[in-house]
Amino acid sequence: xxxxxxxxxxxxxxxxxxxxxxxxxxxxxxxxxxxxxxxxxxxxxxxxxxxxxxxxxxxxxxxxxxxxxxxxxxxxxxxxxxxxxxxxxxxxxxxxxxxxxxxxxxxxxxxxxxxxxxxxxxxxxxxxxxxxxxxxxxxxxxxxxxxxxxxxxxxxxxxxxxxxxxxxxxxxxx
Ligand code: HEM
Ligand code: HEM
Numbered sequence: 001x002x003x004x005x006x007x008x009x010x011x012x013x014x015x016x017x018x019x020x021x022x023x024x025x026x027x028x029x030x031x032x033x034x035x036x037x038x039x040x041x042x043x044x045x046x047x048x049x050x051x052x053x054x055x056x057x058x059x060x061x062x063x064x065x066x067x068x069x070x071x072x073x074x075x076x077x078x079x080x081x082x083x084x085x086x087x088x089x090x091x092x093x094x095x096x097x098x099x100x101x102x103x104x105x106x107x108x109x110x111x112x113x114x115x116x117x118x119x120x121x122x123x124x125x126x127x128x129x130x131x132x133x134x135x136x137x138x139x140x141x142x143x144x145x146x147x148x149x150x151x152x153x154x155x156x157x158x159x160x161x162x163x164x165x166x167x168x169x170x171x172x173x174x
Contacts, residue, residue: 022093033079033080036072036079037118040072043068044066044072046063047063054132074122077123096161099167113146121140124143
């Protein structure tokens with residue numbers, strides 16, 4: 001862990017000795033983020049009501065939805081920072097060599113976009129809530145839409161890998 005300089009991390013698709021699968025901690029963080037993100041959309045999106053009321057009346061209520069949304073959002077931020085550290089320390093499995101280059105490029109782009117979005121969203125959300133910024137709220141909503149599109153691409157890609165190229169990448173994350 002401390003000698004990252006002596007053994008540089010494997011990159012996605014890189015030729016260095018990459019691990020065969022994601023580590024237990026990487027899996028835990030991946031599925032943890034999936035559960036927390038689902039809750040942000042399905043349960044705690046009701047923060048929108050509290051935000052709208054706060055902007056209109058100046059009455060900022062910490063309802064269960066608002067409190068849950070803020071805490072889960074900050075937990076996502078912490079998990080994403082941890083994941084970046086894990087990637088640096090442990091590397092990630094190489095992308096299947098037999099697949100076309102565009103698929104590897106798309107995978108890299110999608111993964112990078114997930115990191116960017118999930119690191120930025122909590123910050124922008126916090127700006128919206130704590131500084132009462134309508135602009136930040138609009139950016140946060142646009143990011144939420146982008147996130148949905150990315151998740152759709154990501155899940156479709158898992159199926160494509162399995163059924164078209166017969167590489168069972170799901171097992172590397174299970
Ligand atoms: C990665 C973490 C987060 C995700 C995935 C997320 C996701 C979402 C989603 C799906 C909505 C509903 C958007 C809509 O109605 O179109 C929303 C709204 C909102 N979120 Fe987050 N959120 C995150 C973190 C945070 C944090 C940490 C805060 C505050 C500290 C926050 C504050 C808000 C506010 C104020 C709204 C209402 C915006 C509005 O109605 O215009 N979010 N968020
Ligand atoms: C909120 C939803 C999701 C997010 C934000 C997300 C994010 C990510 C990211 C960033 C990676 C890159 C590896 C890493 O750095 O940890 C990854 C890998 C992976 N994800 Fe997800 N993911 C989500 C949902 C899902 C779902 C629903 C599935 C299953 C259908 C899935 C299956 C996988 C698999 C199999 C990999 C490994 C790809 C490989 O072997 O290189 N993910 N995910």
